[in-house]
Amino acid sequence: MASKQPVKQSALETLNDNQQAFVFAYLANGFNATNAAKQAGYSEKTAQVQGSRLLSYAKIRVAIDEQMSALAMPAKEVLARLANLARFDFSEFTREYPVFDDNGNPIGENSGVDLKALKKGGYGWAIKKIKPNEIEFHDSFAALMAIGKVHRLFVDKAEIEVNVTFDPDEWKAKQVSRLNQAVDTIKDFEE
16 A cells, blocks of 8 residues: 655645735735735734734745745846847847828838837847837846856956065064063053
8 A cells, every 4th residue: 555645735825814915925025024014914003013023933934935936036047048138139120111201101211120029029028118219128238248257257367476485583583572572561561
């Protein structure tokens, strides 16, 4: 007869509804326990005390740690995303568009970014900011620099030549002289 292995329950599953709501609110609001307690349904008057109290519970701390681990981005994923950003070339999404006058007559061409193609291709993440008639992309050079730092490509190196001579007799004489000066100082204070 095969024995059943106990199923390990996550720390979050051991919490009541208010405590679970506190954990999610705490992670979502930038680790503010007072606001998380309010969002979890605790009294406005006691939210600060409740938030602090809830954070002192080991099972809540474990649930927070579990959720943070689940949400955390591994280092390899960070590097992969930076590499995608560094390699991204938005020029393949630029298009020439006809420009018309008020009567609908073509008067020339203008270029712009095809947002639909960009998003359809899964590159929406490359957009940093959209303003009227302007799209700003994340900085691929900054991504390259970040990757270079991780791989220690830009570490400054310097060669230093040091010549040290050490005379143990001279060193001993200096130490004896300092010790004698300290003894003389003490004797002056005693007199």
